[in-house]
Amino acid sequence: MVKIKAAVCHEFGAPLQIETIDLREPISGEVEITLGAVAVCHSDISFADGDWGGDLPAVYGHEAAGIVSKIGNAVKGFEIGNRVVVTLIKSCGNCNNCLAGNPTICEANNNSMTPILSSKGSNIQQAMNCGAFAEKVVVDQSQIVKLNSNLNFATASLLACGVITGIGAVVNAAKLRPGQDVVVIGAGGVGLNAIQGARIAGARRIVAVDTNKEKLVTAEQFGATDSVLATEKSPWRISKSLIGRGADLVFVTVGNNAVYDIAPRYLGYGGKVVMVGMPKSGDKSAYEPVMMAAVSQGMIGSKMGDVVIKRDIPWMVDLYNQGRIKLDELISKTWSLEQINEAIANTKLGSAKRNVIVFEI
Numbered sequence: 001m002v003k004i005k006a007a008v009c010h011e012f013g014a015p016l017q018i019e020t021i022d023l024r025e026p027i028s029g030e031v032e033i034t035l036g037a038v039a040v041c042h043s044d045i046s047f048a049d050g051d052w053g054g055d056l057p058a059v060y061g062h063e064a065a066g067i068v069s070k071i072g073n074a075v076k077g078f079e080i081g082n083r084v085v086v087t088l089i090k091s092c093g094n095c096n097n098c099l100a101g102n103p104t105i106c107e108a109n110n111n112s113m114t115p116i117l118s119s120k121g122s123n124i125q126q127a128m129n130c131g132a133f134a135e136k137v138v139v140d141q142s143q144i145v146k147l148n149s150n151l152n153f154a155t156a157s158l159l160a161c162g163v164i165t166g167i168g169a170v171v172n173a174a175k176l177r178p179g180q181d182v183v184v185i186g187a188g189g190v191g192l193n194a195i196q197g198a199r200i201a202g203a204r205r206i207v208a209v210d211t212n213k214e215k216l217v218t219a220e221q222f223g224a225t226d227s228v229l230a231t232e233k234s235p236w237r238i239s240k241s242l243i244g245r246g247a248d249l250v251f252v253t254v255g256n257n258a259v260y261d262i263a264p265r266y267l268g269y270g271g272k273v274v275m276v277g278m279p280k281s282g283d284k285s286a287y288e289p290v291m292m293a294a295v296s297q298g299m300i301g302s303k304m305g306d307v308v309i310k311r312d313i314p315w316m317v318d319l320y321n322q323g324r325i326k327l328d329e330l331i332s333k334t335w336s337l338e339q340i341n342e343a344i345a346n347t348k349l350g351s352a353k354r355n356v357i358v359f360e361i
Contacts, residue, residue: 001025006116006134007340008124010057012050015341016133021059021124022117023134025070029141030115031078032070033086036153038132039063040340040347040355041161042188043278046255047127048344051280058125059116061132062088065147065156067361075141083147087160087309088128091142103142104304133340135359145313151320154334154356155327158189159313161304162354163327165276166193166253168305168312171201174249174274178202183239183247183266184224186254187215189330189354190276192222194251196325199223207239207247209266212350222326236265247271257283269295276302334358 004023007016026032044060046052064086068078078084091103098106115138116124116131124131131137147156166189170176182198184191187210198206199222208219208227216227226242228235240246246268252259255277263273264287279285292298305312319325332352335343343355 001117002136004135005337006059006131007061007337008057008059008118009048012048012056016048016344018338018340019118021134023136023138024115024117026072026075026115026138028072029074030072030138031068031075031141031144032136032138033064033066033084033144034069034136034361035064035066035086035132035134035359036361037065037157037356037358039157039160039162040343040357042255042347043128043161044133045344045347046278046280053281054127055125057118058127059131059133060127061134062128062130063157063161064130064132064137065153065160068144069136072141078141078144078146083156084144085147085156085159085309085313086130086132086137086139087143087145087164088130089143089304089307089309090129090140093142101308102306103308104306133337133357135337145309147317148314149317149321151317154331154358157356158327158330158354159316162189162330163193163316164307164309164312165302165305166190166195167197167200167316167325168307169194169251169274169276169302170197172306172312173300173302174251174272176201176203176249179204180248181205181243181245181268183207183209183250184219185209185230185250185252185259185263185266186277187212187219188253188350191251191253192219192330192353194253194276195219195222195224200319200324205243207242209235209239214351218353221329236262239266249274251276253277255279257285260285261287264292264297267297269297271297273297273299274302275299330354331356
């Protein structure tokens with residue numbers, strides 16, 4: 001066991017508590033990562049607010065990067081000292097989905113013994129297979145990717161979720177073809193990366209939709225060709241006038257069921273809504289199926305951008321090194337672990353792209 005500092009959630013909706021807890025040694029195919037940075041994702045906030053249930057106490061955080069500091073006896077391909085990105089995507093490599101190249105929806109039961117304990121010896125949940133609001137994590141080797149680059153940890157951490165989710169939704173889930181027209185609803189961290197994905201995949205028009213004017217300005221800096229305020233009357237009509245028709249693909253990157261209600265209105269014939277944002281458990285949306293069926297429209301889900309991390313993360317790092325995607329510009333501000341509640345409060349305001357907790361290692 002090693003003692004580490006972590007931000008622990010004891011009550012949904014309450015501030016996280018900075019505590020010294022115990023982290024067990026990595027076993028079998030596990031690795032210990034000493035973290036350099038972890039970003040604050042809206043999914044962490046939703047979990048900590050109780051939107052999706054779960055057991056407490058828990059440590060959240062799943063968008064991280066750091067250095068391999070210990071390895072289990074069955075680990076292959078990684079060594080102590082490797083710089084890595086740490087994701088929540090834990091995959092067995094053997095189920096039907098993994099074998100089909102879809103590790104984000106691995107069918108295996110990944111509920112292993114939590115590696116973290118309180119100072120009193122009781123279990124703490126390692127949320128989303130990571131528990132990265134902490135100085136160190138112990139995760140399965142399938143969750144990490146080597147960084148063969150000098151990318152700083154704050155920037156690298158974004159590749160663990162927001163970047164791969166947004167870009168992956170476009171190139172993997174939607175399989176956007178050059179010349180297609182795109183609407184991205186929500187210009188936050190994931191939405192900006194969906195915009196980048198659409199740009200590098202060759203979209204003709206990319207319309208960003210958001211309630212915040214400043215975020216729409218940022219969206220155009222990331223590649224949106226047009227922008228529409230979601231507060232306008234019938235914003236889908238404005239989008240169609242800008243494109244000249246309905247969109248081929250509409251990416252919903254916010255977790256709001258009311259947005260899902262209206263998303264199909266932006267579509268053209270044969271278009272698809274790509275479901276990226278995750279509303280609260282139990283929230284419902286309503287559609288007229290006859291309208292969508294009549295013009296061959298549809299909806300598809302995209303979990304974590306349908307990525308294969310060992311293929312897609314190095315590709316995205318290469319795009320960054322070529323200057324073809326923006327990563328540094330996604331960071332709004334860096335914070336210490338002791339400031340995590342402030343970082344979460346700032347993220348909830350809605351104007352931040354990504355707040356990042358940094359550690360000295």
